[in-house]
Amino acid sequence: MRSGGVMNNQNKNKTTMKRRLLLVGLTAFAVTPLFAQHMDFQSSATNEKSMFERVTNLEKKIDWFNLYLNMQGSFNLYINGNDFNEASFRMDQLRIEMKGNITDRIYYRYRQRLNRSSSPLELDNMPASIDYAAVGYRLNDKLSLFLGKQSTAFGGFEFDLNPIEVYQYCDLIDYMNNFMTGLDVSYWVSPQHEFRFQVLNSRNGSFRNLYQVVPEGVEMTKAPLGYVLNWNGNFWEDLLKTRWSASIFHEAKKKNWYYYALGTELNLHKFSGFFDFMYSTEDIDRTGIVSTITSTDDIPVRALDACYLSLVLHLNYRFLPKWNVFVKGMYETANIQKNNQVFEKGNYRTSWGYFAGIEYYPMEENLHFFLNYLGRSYKYTERAREWGAMNNSPQRIELGFVYQLPVF
Numbered sequence: 001m002r003s004g005g006v007m008n009n010q011n012k013n014k015t016t017m018k019r020r021l022l023l024v025g026l027t028a029f030a031v032t033p034l035f036a037q038h039m040d041f042q043s044s045a046t047n048e049k050s051m052f053e054r055v056t057n058l059e060k061k062i063d064w065f066n067l068y069l070n071m072q073g074s075f076n077l078y079i080n081g082n083d084f085n086e087a088s089f090r091m092d093q094l095r096i097e098m099k100g101n102i103t104d105r106i107y108y109r110y111r112q113r114l115n116r117s118s119s120p121l122e123l124d125n126m127p128a129s130i131d132y133a134a135v136g137y138r139l140n141d142k143l144s145l146f147l148g149k150q151s152t153a154f155g156g157f158e159f160d161l162n163p164i165e166v167y168q169y170c171d172l173i174d175y176m177n178n179f180m181t182g183l184d185v186s187y188w189v190s191p192q193h194e195f196r197f198q199v200l201n202s203r204n205g206s207f208r209n210l211y212q213v214v215p216e217g218v219e220m221t222k223a224p225l226g227y228v229l230n231w232n233g234n235f236w237e238d239l240l241k242t243r244w245s246a247s248i249f250h251e252a253k254k255k256n257w258y259y260y261a262l263g264t265e266l267n268l269h270k271f272s273g274f275f276d277f278m279y280s281t282e283d284i285d286r287t288g289i290v291s292t293i294t295s296t297d298d299i300p301v302r303a304l305d306a307c308y309l310s311l312v313l314h315l316n317y318r319f320l321p322k323w324n325v326f327v328k329g330m331y332e333t334a335n336i337q338k339n340n341q342v343f344e345k346g347n348y349r350t351s352w353g354y355f356a357g358i359e360y361y362p363m364e365e366n367l368h369f370f371l372n373y374l375g376r377s378y379k380y381t382e383r384a385r386e387w388g389a390m391n392n393s394p395q396r397i398e399l400g401f402v403y404q405l406p407v408f
Helices: 004-031 051-056 207-211 289-294
Strands: 066-080 083-101 106-113 130-138 143-151 179-190 193-201 225-235 240-252 255-268 271-284 304-320 323-336 346-360 368-380 394-406
Touching (some): 240 271, 289 323
Antiparallel strands (some): 066 083, 083 106, 106 130, 179 193, 193 225, 225 240, 271 304, 304 323
């Protein structure tokens, strides 16, 4: 048992360290020479003619209404270790999307997942199925506002992709609430250089619904808000791109969530790839991986002072105009930063991801068919195995398609 004075000093040191990390992240935006390119997060990028244009043989001349159907479907073989578990068809992504420019200043975006619950959540009164429901206003050529439910500008290239393009997210993104309601302020210093600042709700539903079990002494904050600073950069005509961010979210009284993402992409004609560094430190275990390891039906718990690290490397080789091969690797850790409740300080889980696949683009862009192998390996430490956690290696072989169908 440590004395109260030592514990207080540790808390002060921890708070100081978090503030320094946040300050370093924010300072990087201010001192780095920036040559970025504006890009909407999880944007629609197809230039293909819409179904309306193909059916009517008329050229679409309006931009106030654009309708898309985002799809990713596949046939899957599920394997765990040497055991075959299941074979089935699955529609992982099915999202309807509407967006457009009402005037040269006013624009909007709406996107909804058709295979998610449509029940509204308590805080923002919107269902989890809705990704976007927002209206934007361009104050001038450099400054714009975007108000409503939207993607958090968390940074990193895996997060930035349209979800239909991602076969499997890293765990840190997979466990996140990625769409929040609030205000986005975007400022373009030049056509290649963008800053974004967001003020958002820190959650969609109630505090109790998010955390399930609230540790003793933790009180709900009256202003559950989060703040995100993001930089999108472009160097040497798309040769090098960046998606960097630093965020702080108020989870409870004197309990915050700090999140940092540094994504860098390299494009060399046929070769391309990105590397994402993501780090999350959580006064309450918002991600929930460690809490899930140690919870039982009889004794559900929610950890304090959790910490997660994710590293993602994705490489592409477009060896023919219509053919692409890729490999992807992931490394992730789940830790507790100091002893609390039933949680011992230290690492609880380390995981790896190893993916490879081939993609065929019959029209050279947008629609493509894929054959992938997706493997994961989860290794638990002794402190996690004491709670019943077991090492496992889930794998998946999938054959399917990705298509952002332009309807109108």
